[in-house]
Amino acid sequence: MSAQTTSSLTRHAVVAATALTLLWAVFRTYAANQPMWAVGLLALGAAALTIYASAGKNVAWKYLFPGVAGMLLFAAFPLLYTVQIGFTNYSSGHLLTEDRARAYLLDQREVDEAGAYDFTLLRDGKGGHRLTLTPADGRDGPALSTAVLDLNTITAESAAVTATLADTSPASGTPVDLRERIALRPALQALRIQTPGGAVLGYAGLREYAPVRPLWQAQPDGSLKHTADGSVARPNRDTGFFETAPGQTLTPGFKVNIGFAHYTRMLTDADFRGPFVAIFGWTVTFSALTVLFSTALGLGLAVALNWEGLKHRTLYRTLLFLPYAVPGFISILVFKGLFNQNFGEINAILDGLFGIRPAWFADPLLAKAMILIVNTWLGYPYIMVLATGLIKAIPADLYEASAIAGAGPWTNFRRITAPLIIKPLMPLLISAFAFNFNNFVLISLLTDGRPDYLNTKLPAGTTDILVSYTYRIAFTDAGQNFGLAAAISTLIFGMVALMALLQLRFMRGADANHNAKAPKR
Known part of the structure; x- marks a missing residue:
């Protein structure tokens, strides 16, 4: 038997063994009452076998398939699963399927x-x-x-x-x-x-x-009959509970599809809409002001450090870059101590100079100001480094011509520096806006969304941004309402995706302008 024949037989044996293993895994998954997972596993496994079992064919896909499969598993699937949960009543009171909820009640x-x-x-x-x-x-x-x-x-x-x-x-x-x-x-x-x-x-x-x-006996129509008083509980697939005729609900509930109820609630429920709109407005304001303040401070320092007559510029750049080198959560916790109303150094200084001790964590306006101060401190080094590199790329003869014309520093910045760096800087500023739109770590470690709004159906903080508000709804003190949290997460994803498209448009515009201004050869 030739070596080629042996190799072919070995390859076919490996493919057959892999196919049998795949079929066994699909069958076990389906037997575990997970038909969708079984279909997905079968499709992904069949695609892998088709690509890698064919000798000399689909060479490009043999390299692309792992990346595509990873994107489907770790990006597309979580997104679609989150969107799907947003159309259900999935929560701490509706974790089970209807069959499992019925079995639990029958076991009482x-x-x-x-x-x-x-x-x-x-x-x-x-x-x-x-x-x-x-x-x-x-x-x-x-x-x-x-x-x-x-x-x-x-x-x-x-x-x-x-x-x-x-x-x-x-x-x-x-x-x-x-x-x-x-x-x-x-x-x-x-x-x-x-x-x-x-x-x-x-x-x-x-x-x-x-x-x-x-306590309960199963009936042929799927309802449950109480063994003591004969009352009947029927599954209500609108609310996700077994309910008796007088309206008594039995726990635990079960998961059902409720359509656009969560999205409708965001628009029509006044008790929910008020805090939600306020948090949405603060999220946009927080992200925009952070980018504005960080850009102003970082760009100003970059311009100042670009002055040739300034001594020890490298030392200054190193010192000003340190906030970006320190891990963010450490800086946030340090600032949390500095802003402490009773023992913080900031209030100690303000008390010594002006006799005041602001309640940074109790007053909503001061808490938001504190967040902006801390986030500006964390964000300006990034803008400073970017702006420094862009300024270095501006031809020096432009500034020489400006000096001959008698222009001052402000004129140079307004007529030369700003116009030449704003377009390449804009996509990065959009990225910074999108990052701060979901800056959960800052809010969680500094204020945890507090102080809270009063008299709300769901706990909501005046310093919460959408992502921290969603986290509270899903995992902390709001009853673990995963369905509502998933609906808000879907909304956040749509906004961030829109920002990404805007960023790509700016980048294409910047590339087109650069190519148009490039000298012809």
Whole structure:
């Protein structure tokens, strides 16, 4: 057999083994009640097999496929999944599917304490166990024992195991201690004990068995019937709850599609719209003012440090660049201490000079001013470095001609420096705006969105920006409303995408102008 034939057979064997493994993984995924994941896995695996199993074909795709697959898995899929959640009521009260919520309710049991029995767990010499039950609370009745049971083979996932009480003779064995009883609790919970009178006893505590009955019974139409009063709870697929006729809701709820309800709420619910619009306005204002202040300070320092007559310019540049070299979260926490109303150095200086101690974290206006001050400090070195490089690229003969004409520094900046650097700087300023639009770390570490608005349905802070507000809705003190948070995240994505398109347009415009002004050869 030739080496080429052997290689071909080996390749086909590897492809066949991979295909079988893929089919097994798809089947297991589908069996786990995840059909969409199964379809996605099948499509991605089939594409990979088609590309890499073909010898000498699709060479370009063999290099492109990992990047494309990574983009689909880690960029496109999370985005689409977030958008999908935004059309559901997914929250801490609606985590389950309807079937799982129904199964949870059907698993609920009611314990009859009046018929409880105290039990003693005995271990015989062969590793088995017996239970001896006596009526609790001093009730009259004989002590009953079970036959020897192998509790070690019963787990929490086991189907209910029934043991019959019939033996009234004294049970022999060694009583187990509390630690072993706790270790055997999953088996004891799965155990059902049949009394001579026909009652079924279930586990009711570390020392008790008692008659148990299910609270709800499944009906053919999918509803649930209460075993005590006969009331019926039906699934309401608009609210995501099982509800009785009088309107009582049963928890937990289940996830349902609610369409554009979250987006409609942003526009029509006055109690939600007020804080949301205020936070949206502050987000835009915060991002714009940060870019404005950082640009003004960074550009001014870049122009000043470009002055040839200034000594030690390199030292000044190094010192002014340090805020950008220090990790941002450290600088934020340092400023949080500096602005402390009672012990901060800033208030100590203001108190010594003017006799005032501003409440930086309690007053909404001062808190916003503090955020802008800190973010300007963190952002100006980036603009300074960019502007310095752009200024260095301006031909020196322009400034020489301006000096001959008698122009001053302000005229040079207004007529030469600013016009030549503003267009290449604009896409970077848009990027800075988009970054600050989602600057979660600053808000979270400095103010955590506080101080809060009063009398709102959902907790909202006066210094919250959209991303920190979304985080609070999804993960902290707003009931973990993942659906609403996903809808707001989708809105944020649309805004950032619009900014990215605007940035690309500016970049294309800057490139076109540069090419138009380039000398012809």
